[in-house]
Amino acid sequence: MLGAMRGRNLEGRIWRLQELIMRLSQEDACWKDDIYPLHHMERNAYLTAIHNAIGSLSEARIVLSQATHRISLRGTHLSGRNRS
DSSP states (O other): OHHHHHHHHHHHHHHHHHHHHHHHHHHHHHHHHOOOSSOHHHHHHHHHHHHHHHHHHHHHHHHHHHHHHHHHHHHHHHHTSOOO
């Protein structure tokens, strides 16, 4: 049961990371066409930071997804053993 709780916790974290990625992507899209009130260099620096954040969050989501997959395979493997 403890393993299942941890798996749900990881799935929740993956979902929250995906939500953050989607919201930051929306932020990026909003600023693409709207240059006011930031100067060009400020806007570029801001968007670069947003892109870096999206990339980092995506990497974190992938790591957790891979861990979740590994844990589920281990659980399947262990549950298939003869426990006598």
